[in-house]
Amino acid sequence: MALLTLDTIAVTIGQAEPLDRLSLDIDRGEILGIVGESGSGKSMTALAIMGLLPLIGGKVSAGAIRFDGVELTKLPEADYRRLRGKRMALITQNPMTSLDPIRTVGAQIDQVGTLHMGMRAEAARERSIEIMEQLRIPDAATVHGQYPHQLSGGMKQRIVIAMALMGEPDLIVADEPTTALDVTIQAQIIQILVDLVRQRGLALILITHDMGVVAQACDKVAVLYAGRLAEFAAVGEIFASPRHPYTRALIGCIAKEGQASGSLVGIPGTIPGVFAYPSGCRYHPRCALAVPACAVNVPPEQRLGAARVACDWVTEVAHG
């Protein structure tokens, strides 16, 4: 059984439904990429897994989330809290703002140790520094006593990762962990995360809008569009034979070596807002292959081996 299973979950925030019937699973030692444009429901997925939707006034309104045999959507908050930071950890998008500016970074890592691991202050400090050193933070003992504004963005993201590792989690959910960083630092941080999965056998959900990151790091990929799954497949399959027209368009957006500048193609149009989802297939207004039926019928997910695709044209597209 998979470590984490999302079983046809829907998320609602008031009248809005930013996530609709999403199913995913991930096992230990795997890296699952979740890709899509802003507003596709990626971050909602992260918050749903972490049980943090109530903070933004949302909830999982249908379906189930199973984590190591435990059904999370029915878990009392006090029990959920014991999982958070210990068995599942979150790495957020912007390390500049996800650390408390008036506490030392060390104290913020130590906190996980004293909270979840039964450590005394001194033991937590030693363990924090150990983890910081493993993440190749130079002069870790000094950095431990510094404040976030005294560190670079890449260093801060390492601190956030150290915070995640302190609880020795089984699952890390990384929500666009490199978006706010310099390109040169991005690759380093992704490599750190990949190494963690390979060395410690933990499961990593990597949320990104960058297909390059997906290609570099992930084992399997879920492509989301406007709150629904478009395609779910192994990473090799996605790049070798993308089936959903949206996936194909996304991959078409990656600049290739030798490509003339100016010949980059974007996807025409923009992703619809959560209150303006079109009927039928939500991608149809932007889809080059759309026919009138696409505006009426919600395409069911079709299984193709281990992959799933939500497009009625999938057979034609796959063979075309």
Next chain:
Amino acid sequence: MISYFARRLLLLIPVFLGLSVVIFMIIHLVPGDPIDHILQIGSSPERKAALMAKYGFDQPLLVQYGIWLGKLVQGDLGDAIILKQPVSTLIAQNLPYSLALGSAALVFSTVIGVTIGALAAMAKDSFFDRALMGIILAGSTVPSFWLGLMMILIFAVELGWFPVSGAKNWQAMVLPVLTIGLGGIALVARVTRVAMLDAARQDFVLMLHAKGVSRREIYLRHILRHAMLPVVTLLGLKIGWILGGAVTIEFVFARPGLGSLLITSLNQRDYPVVQGCLLMLGIAVMLGTLLADIVQAAMDPRIRDRVS
């Protein structure tokens, strides 16, 4: 950092000079003068002119100011015209009463205000939050002199729990502290509540939730610490404000203090005393602000790094 605050202290000198001009001019431009209070009805104009000359009031205003300032920088506040004592002695006699009342009211309104603000923020938009903030808003619109009179009527006259007036024992301080403090509570509670809600929206709070820290601890240990930064600024301003705000309350409760001294002297146009009292209040505001900045720097490493 110490050099930064030393610089800040030096910068207070021009502020102090400006303050002295304003204080001096305001009281001298108000109609009436202390001589009228000394003279008896029917005194001759010659007698008045003689007294005016004795106290130097026949000189141009600017010259009078120069003389006052000259003495001031040597630490001499001058002598009271009506009360016939050195102004510094009068202030020294009255200041301790004001300080005791002001600091008690400040502590009282801070502790209660922060508590109410924090509870309201944690229960945002609930009935509890709305009710609490409603009461606070209503409370803050009540004029303090009227509140003082009502307190005397209910708790001193009717119930007899506390003395009506005076400053003989600690019981005499309860009603004035409550009266001044209640207005302060409203302000502190509202600033605390808004600052906490503001801090609660920041990313690091989401991160704290994701780390499995309990909501209670997040609010009371982490968010509250951030919310204290604007509250400290407010309190810095209120140090002076409470000393000055106590003016009418001291009068209502017939307590000695800077406020009582100021009002009496104002009525008698006792220039040197009025000037001395106002200067004290001004200095309290200036030092309060500086003190707030120092406390903030101690609380926030970003400020600390910026100033050093």
